[in-house]
Amino acid sequence: MSDLFKDILKDSESLFKNEVALDPEFTPKIIPFRESENQYVATCIKPLFQKRNGKNLIIHGLPGIGKTLATKNVLKELEEETDDIVPVYINCWKKNSTYQIILEFCKALDYKFTQNKRTDELISIVVEKLNRTSSVLIFDEIDKIQELDILYNLIENLYRKTIILITNEQDWLFGLDQRIRSRLMPDQIEFKPYTLEETKEILKQRINYAFHTNTISSEDLEKIASSTFNSKDLRAGLFLLRESAEIAESLSSKTIDSEHVDKAISKISNFQKPVELDEDEKLILDLVKTNPNKLTPELYEIYKKNNGFKSERTFQRKIKSLEKSKLIKVDEIENIQGRSFKIKPLNEF
Ligand SMILES: Nc1ncnc2c1ncn2[C@@H]1O[C@H](COP(=O)(O)OP(=O)(O)OP(=O)(O)O)[C@@H](O)[C@H]1O
Ligand SMILES: [Mg+2]
Missing domain, CATH: 1.10.10.10 (Winged helix-like DNA-binding domain superfamily/Winged helix DNA-binding domain)
Structure with missing residues (x-):
């Protein structure tokens, strides 16, 4: 490293510019390589703008390939565009019972008088409110949902809606109650894993957010990108970047070097498939x-x-x-x- 940088980066300074940018929950402003998927989602919502019923959609694909990010982004754009379509996002891993989910809906609709009300009363209130307008309802991690009556109710009783279900399991729909399946009639779209080049570009963008310039060499980025590509999960890349940086910092280095990256990669191999099972x-x-x-x-x-x-x-x-x-x-x-x-x-x- 040049003397110039040694002077600029004092000992107390971190090599992180913004560590939060490596959190899986961080939302980058631009989401590359999901334009056509976003377009597809938008097409399903489009009829709502003409006060017609929307199309339902099931999105599936492997973990860590931008399903949640891209869909939330569509909701955000929708919110910026119009007040006439109510967006609701539910993570069914976090909220998996009918009661928990209906409370989320009440919160999203700013309805506060939930105390002492039964679940079915709350469902009626939510349906009534949603039917005053159009809505886009996203159920993320839908395979984690414990009770399906809320889904049944919304499909059956809402006039103008697009229901989007997100899952890792391509065949989740087939295990579903016929009454729900035949009412839902969703389009299906698969999010494919990113290519190596795409993975690299996405990680590069995160590096720009997270680190000062020249913190990591392009060879090391290459190494992290290829390891991420092999795992097909972008979260692995975010983990590797953060881990490499933390290893570098623990050794008082102001740059991430290849030995730091190698060490981080050896850590991640612990949660990839073991070569041998007993x-x-x-x-x-x-x-x-x-x-x-x-x-x-x-x-x-x-x-x-x-x-x-x-x-x-x-x-x-x-x-x-x-x-x-x-x-x-x-x-x-x-x-x-x-x-x-x-x-x-x-x-x-
Ligand atoms: N095109 C992209 N551009 C920038 N970051 C991305 C992109 N795609 C995914 N990411 C990032 O990768 C991480 C995983 O993405 P996301 O949470 O959307 O995955 P997912 O497909 O919903 O996975 P899971 O099925 O496990 O929920 C997030 O931190 C997200 O910001
Ligand atoms: Mg997700």
Whole structure:
């Protein structure tokens, strides 16, 4: 590094200009490479501008490829464009019961008198309010929703709406109640993973937000981009950038060098698929595939019947490690008995 920079960057200064830009929740102003997808979403909404019913849409694609970002961006543009279409965004991972979701709707509609009202009363109020105008309703992570009656109600009772469902699971729709499916009749659009070049461009944009100029060389960016491209998840790239920078800072370096990047990459390989699974993990993974959506104790019983002889505790540890390797998905469910966990295979890609 030149002396000039050494002088400018005093010891106390961070190499981050704006660390927040590496948060997965950060919203960049420009969202490249999703123009045609955005256009598609806009087309589904378009009839609402003419006071006609909109088209419903199901968006699917792998994790970390801009589904949430791009859709939220459409909502933002819609809000800037018109007051005649009400946008509501719900994350069904965070809010997964009918009551929680309807409260979100009340909040979005600025309706405050929710206390002492039953869920069905609140649904009627929300429907009545939404029917005064048109609405675009986004249910993100829809596969996490625990009760479908809210969806049924809105599809059935709203006159002018576009309902957008977002999921990682391409075939989620097929498992859905026929009554909902036939009323929803959604268009489908798949978000494809970014190419290597696109991945690089997106990360470059984040680097410009996050770091001072010349903090990272183009070779190192190349390395991070290619590792991100292999995982197909942009969050991996954001993690690598932040991790490399933190390693650099911990070594009092004012630039990110290739050894910092290598160290960060070796960390991330921990949550990519392990090359080898042990016999028990292989057995459990097979059982999850043949018996999807079982609760942990049920799966443990199946495991024992199939000659698994490890303790329940070891079994749970194996489940955790398969989840960490992104080979299975463990969904937390809350019901009257308390918390339990449902296990299913993650689509292989
Ligand atoms: N085209 C893009 N330009 C800039 N940043 C992007 C782009 N696409 C994705 N990102 C960033 O990558 C991260 C993951 O994107 P997002 O949260 O939209 O993924 P997702 O497809 O909704 O994933 P999941 O299915 O896991 O919810 C976010 O930080 C987002 O800002
Ligand atoms: Mg998302």
